[in-house]
Amino acid sequence: MQTEHLSLYYGSKPAFKDVSLQIQAGSITALIGPSGCGKTSFLTCLNRLVELTPNCKVSGRIRLGDSDVQALDAISLRRRVGMLFQKPNPFPLSIVRNLEFPLQEHGVSRRDEIDCRIEDALRDVGLWHEVKDRLKAPAFSLSGGQQQRLCLARALALKPEVLLMDEPCSALDPLSSEVVEDLIASLRGRFTLLVVTHNLAQAKRIADDVALFWVADEAGQLIEFGSATQIFESPQHALTAAYISGRRG
Numbered sequence: 001m002q003t004e005h006l007s008l009y010y011g012s013k014p015a016f017k018d019v020s021l022q023i024q025a026g027s028i029t030a031l032i033g034p035s036g037c038g039k040t041s042f043l044t045c046l047n048r049l050v051e052l053t054p055n056c057k058v059s060g061r062i063r064l065g066d067s068d069v070q071a072l073d074a075i076s077l078r079r080r081v082g083m084l085f086q087k088p089n090p091f092p093l094s095i096v097r098n099l100e101f102p103l104q105e106h107g108v109s110r111r112d113e114i115d116c117r118i119e120d121a122l123r124d125v126g127l128w129h130e131v132k133d134r135l136k137a138p139a140f141s142l143s144g145g146q147q148q149r150l151c152l153a154r155a156l157a158l159k160p161e162v163l164l165m166d167e168p169c170s171a172l173d174p175l176s177s178e179v180v181e182d183l184i185a186s187l188r189g190r191f192t193l194l195v196v197t198h199n200l201a202q203a204k205r206i207a208d209d210v211a212l213f214w215v216a217d218e219a220g221q222l223i224e225f226g227s228a229t230q231i232f233e234s235p236q237h238a239l240t241a242a243y244i245s246g247r248r249g
């Protein structure tokens, strides 16, 4: 996935400006930076979820493989570019319906394929053994960490190419957070992952590449993008050095 001179305005206020970024297929990219620098806004441009916000204006270009994201149908784009939010947001349905419903909505109709994809996705997130005997129980009967893994399974069942994750561990208790972080790391190579995180230690543990955003001239800007090793061990920009050392932000 690639952005070229991407900018986003909410009304007349820029959320971020002129971000050009190349995301390697199969890699994990962490988006870091202080609050309000446009990380979430950037993420939601990539699957055009931001279009649901009134008065927002996007300029620049986003490419997914050879396709221009603006030219794609939004529903099929969101199947290819899935999203996991900070707070687990299962549908108010049973565990199994949480996976079955989006599959059916996206045109998967054969029963054997639906069952197979549900089981594979639940195994992928380590939930299968925990829920296989209570698939019809409400999703809300699961713990917070289990709900987040269910939401991840729901996204994986659609076989996305890219997964966008907005602080996926920050609303979870430390143990569940560790489980979800390990899961994210285990998806490397199979999916292209972009993860917004305030947890620098987590970014260091899981990311291949890191993008630092910052507010400058009242708009979010991409300050530095590079490998996790470069960003954490030999940052090129003074702001990156200050941020990762805890002196700024």
Ligand SMILES: Nc1ncnc2c1ncn2[C@@H]1O[C@H](COP(=O)(O)OP(=O)(O)OP(=O)(O)O)[C@@H](O)[C@H]1O
Pocket: 010, 014, 015, 033, 034, 035, 036, 037, 038, 039, 040, 041, 042, 053, 220
């Ligand atoms: N729906 C919206 N309408 C208007 N302004 C918005 C909206 N969403 C975000 N903003 C503004 O856009 C800027 C970037 O916000 P964004 O949430 O993308 O930053 P962030 O880096 O993800 O912050 P945080 O780390 O606190 O989640 C902020 O100034 C914010 O107030």
